[in-house]
Amino acid sequence: MGVVIEFKNVTYSYPLTDEPVIRDMSFTLEGGKFYGVIGENGSGKTTLCSLIRGFAPSFYKGELQGQVLVDGKPTVDYGPGELSLKIGYVFQNPFNQISGVKDTLFEEVAFGLENFGVPPEEIEERVVEVMKMTNILQLAEKNPFELSGGQMQRVALASVIVLKPDILVIDEPTSQLDPEGTESVFKIIEEMKKEKKTVILVEHKIDLVAEYADEVLVLKDGRLIRKDATAKVLTDMSLEKEGVQLPQMAILGNRLVESGVPLRYIPVTEAQACEVIGEAIRKGGK
Amino acid sequence: MWREKLQLHKTNPIAALYPSCKFLILCLYAVCSFVLGSIGVGEGDYPLFLIPWFFVVPILSAASGVWKRFVHAFRAVLFIAALILVVQALLIPSEKVVWQLGFLRIYQAGLKSGLSLSFSILNIAGMFVWLFQTTENKEFTRALEDSGMNYKAAYVFISSLQMIDVLGKNSRTIMNAQRARGVETEGNMIVRAKAFFPSLVPLIVGAITSSEERVLTLESKGFDVNGPKTSLFELKKSGKEPLAGGIAIVVTLAVIVGRIVVWVL
Ligand SMILES: Nc1ncnc2c1ncn2[C@@H]1O[C@H](COP(=O)(O)OP(=O)(O)OP(=O)(O)O)[C@@H](O)[C@H]1O
Ligand SMILES: [Mg+2]
Numbered sequence: 239m240g241v242v243i244e245f246k247n248v249t250y251s252y253p254l255t256d257e258p259v260i261r262d263m264s265f266t267l268e269g270g271k272f273y274g275v276i277g278e279n280g281s282g283k284t285t286l287c288s289l290i291r292g293f294a295p296s297f298y299k300g301e302l303q304g305q306v307l308v309d310g311k312p313t314v315d316y317g318p319g320e321l322s323l324k325i326g327y328v329f330q331n332p333f334n335q336i337s338g339v340k341d342t343l344f345e346e347v348a349f350g351l352e353n354f355g356v357p358p359e360e361i362e363e364r365v366v367e368v369m370k371m372t373n374i375l376q377l378a379e380k381n382p383f384e385l386s387g388g389q390m391q392r393v394a395l396a397s398v399i400v401l402k403p404d405i406l407v408i409d410e411p412t413s414q415l416d417p418e419g420t421e422s423v424f425k426i427i428e429e430m431k432k433e434k435k436t437v438i439l440v441e442h443k444i445d446l447v448a449e450y451a452d453e454v455l456v457l458k459d460g461r462l463i464r465k466d467a468t469a470k471v472l473t474d475m476s477l478e479k480e481g482v483q484l485p486q487m488a489i490l491g492n493r494l495v496e497s498g499v500p501l502r503y504i505p506v507t508e509a510q511a512c513e514v515i516g517e518a519i520r521k522g523g524k
Numbered sequence: 525m526w527r528e529k530l531q532l533h534k535t536n537p538i539a540a541l542y543p544s545c546k547f548l549i550l551c552l553y554a555v556c557s558f559v560l561g562s563i564g565v566g567e568g569d570y571p572l573f574l575i576p577w578f579f580v581v582p583i584l585s586a587a588s589g590v591w592k593r594f595v596h597a598f599r600a601v602l603f604i605a606a607l608i609l610v611v612q613a614l615l616i617p618s619e620k621v622v623w624q625l626g627f628l629r630i631y632q633a634g635l636k637s638g639l640s641l642s643f644s645i646l647n648i649a650g651m652f653v654w655l656f657q658t659t660e661n662k663e664f665t666r667a668l669e670d671s672g673m674n675y676k677a678a679y680v681f682i683s684s685l686q687m688i689d690v691l692g693k694n695s696r697t698i699m700n701a702q703r704a705r706g707v708e709t710e711g712n713m714i715v716r717a718k719a720f721f722p723s724l725v726p727l728i729v730g731a732i733t734s735s736e737e738r739v740l741t742l743e744s745k746g747f748d749v750n751g752p753k754t755s756l757f758e759l760k761k762s763g764k765e766p767l768a769g770g771i772a773i774v775v776t777l778a779v780i781v782g783r784i785v786v787w788v789l
Contacts, residue, residue: 293740319748327744334737337745338683338690339665344526348756350745355752362526362756378526383690397745 242405242436243267243290247304250285250294259285261460262304269404272427272437274447274468277457278481283440284330286457287407290438291327292316308405323354326403330410330440332390335397336382343385344369344378347397354401364400371426372396387414395423405436412443424450448472448485448506456482473504487511494518530756532660536589539658540762543667545769546659550651552776553580557647559783561640568622568632574643581650590657597657601649605642612638661685666759675753679742691727698726 244266251258259282267273275283288294292313295302306313308324329335340346347369351361369375372392377385385393391414399406408427412420424446427437441447447454447468454471456464458480464471471477473488491504491511499518505511534540541549560573585594618633661682668678702722742748 291744293743297740297743319743319746319750322744322746322749325744327740329737329741331737334734335741337742338686338738339661339679341660341662342530345530345662345756352754352756353746353749355749355754358527358754358756361754366526379529383686383693401746 240269241266242269242309243438244307244310245289245304246307248289248306249303250289250300252285252294252298252300255300258301259460260289263462264304265455265462265465267436267438269436270431270434271452272431272450273439274451274454275438275440275457276442276444276447276454276482281457282460283457284409285460287327287409287438287440289313290405290407291325292321293327322350322403323401324403325405325407326398326401328394328398328406328408328411330413332387332394332414335390335394341381342379343374343382343393346382346393347374347400350397350401364402368396368400371429372399373422388416388419391415392419392423395426399426399430403435405438406430407438409440410442411439412441412446420446444472444483445485445487445507448487456480458482469503469506472506491515527756531758532663534762536658537762537764538584538588538768539590540764541768542759542761542765543655543659543663544671545765546655548769549772550655552772553651554648556776556779557644559779561644563783563786564636568620568636570636571640571643574639574647578643578646578650581647581654585654585657588654588658590654593657594653597653598650601646601653605646605649608645609638609642612641662757663759666755666757669755670759679747687731691731694730695727 245263248260248263249258250260263286275286277283285294288298289302289306290308290313292306292308294300296314302314308316308321313321336346337349340349344365348361348365351364356364366375369378372395374389374392374396377389382393391411395408395411398408406427411427412423415423420443427439428450430437439447439451451468453466454464454468455462456471456477463480464474464477472485473491475484475492478484485506487505487507487510491501491514494515495501495504499515500521501514501518503510503514505514557574557577560577561571563573564570565572582591582594585591613630613634614628616631616634616637617629618631620632621629622632622635623630664685665678665682668681669675
């Protein structure tokens with residue numbers, strides 16, 4: 239698939255600030271791929287998401303230089319509501335992502351579909367399917383205002399993927415989730431990838447990014463300092479100096495290589511580590 | 525099957541009336557209150573007809589099957605009305621003193637104006653309480669949208685209703701936090717007031733910042749998309765609306781005619 243998102247020399251500053259938050263960024267994202275975005279707090283990850291979705295600058299105002307293109311068209315040229323069909327956006331803070339007008343979760347998840355005028359029979363089908371997938375169907379009759387943080391986060395994800403957008407922008411969807419919940423969210427996102435959707439995911443849990451993402455973007459102080467295949471970025475030890483946390487397996491692999499253990503490649507996931515370290519041990523034994 | 529579950533199945537015929545019909549009843553009731561309040565009784569010209577007329581509100585609520593909720597919500601109104609009655613009766617002076625105890629004097633003009641104001645409040649606020657206790661938020665939304673009101677205006681209306689609940693809960697959370705920090709929140713009025721105002725600040729600031737994200741959430745869920753929307757919840761007329769509306773109109777006409785007769789005589 240071709241390019242779906244393109245940044246051309248993008249520099250952006252929020253209103254009333256002197257320093258730009260995003261500095262001179264240029265890159266392209268291809269359709270059907272899963273992109274992990276990492277970087278320290280305040281490095282501009284959320285702002286990058288807002289730029290893709292067009293909230294910056296149309297909602298936040300501020301100053302944008304360069305161009306952000308979605309399907310070849312600048313985000314500033316899209317009409318109101320037009321991008322909401324194309325791009326699903328899950329916000330970082332799950333607590334303000336409910337419509338505030340529905341009294342059951344079921345209706346809350348259905349809210350977007352109602353706005354798009356989907357027939358009720360189809361709404362019901364899709365909502366049930368997505369609620370099963372995100373494991374919240376048992377909460378369907380609860381009031382959206384009475385949820386735990388983790389439940390809220392699943393609801394936020396569910397009410398966006400139910401819209402079936404081609405592009406998903408997801409900002410730290412697992413901050414409130416336990417390890418099991420986190421794993422299940424990644425499974426869901428992987429499911430989205432199978433449906434040929436483009437996924438842009440901001441996530442601090444580097445081991446999971448290592449396992450699922452095709453490519454990783456590393457942000458630092460508003461600059462894009464790396465964008466490459468996951469295995470390449472996450473084995474780059476020089477990134478440690480930039481304050482990027484690398485996966486445990488990559489660090490282990492590098493240490494092993496340094497101490498003379500010949501590994502065929504540096505692993506980033508557990509499965510890869512088992513494979514290459516196993517190989518090395520077997521070879522060493524002979 | 526889910527869609528079926530989301531519908532309301534009201535058994536009480538009054539509560540099941542279409543919201544606009546209930547609103548019509550409310551308006552006519554207010555007209556009647558106004559007309560009845562203009563009839564002066566006795567030498568003090570007291571609006572005494574308002575008092576029996578007020579009993580319609582609790583009776584209607586009981587008949588609608590929401591007696592408990594009505595009483596719960598109505599207590600505050602009752603308190604305010606009583607306060608107004610006392611203050612007005614004691615403070616608006618006139619030549620005629622109806623009753624005197626020591627330095628406390630109840631004046632005729634004060635009593636008249638106090639009765640009129642407090643019972644008008646009881647009548648009209650009481651009817652609103654009845655309307656809101658018998659109608660779910662989603663019924664209002666649908667009714668407003670069906671009446672051709674702009675969906676954005678309907679949203680503002682309905683989300684403010686929901687917000688009252690949520691802010692109430694938040695303020696309790698904040699109060700608890702204040703108490704944990706050693707701020708006194710219980711006790712007499714002055715202590716409570718002192719605790720109340722600091723609580724307002726995080727409450728309001730929180731409401732404003734969350735509204736920004738709310739706007740973006742709505743936008744990303746297609747709230748702004750032009751074109752027809754659909755709804756899982758269907759609002760149906762119960763079929764008794766003409767009857768209920770008819771009764772309300774007849775009663776109102778009777779009250780107006782009665783008023784004119786009193787006038788002429
Ligand atoms: N609405 C805003 N107005 C002004 N400045 C903002 C606004 N939102 C964010 N910023 C600033 O922009 C910078 C980048 O913020 P951003 O939210 O994009 O960081 P982030 O990488 O998402 O951080 P985190 O990991 O904490 O979510 C920060 O310095 C922040 O203070
Ligand atoms: Mg962020």
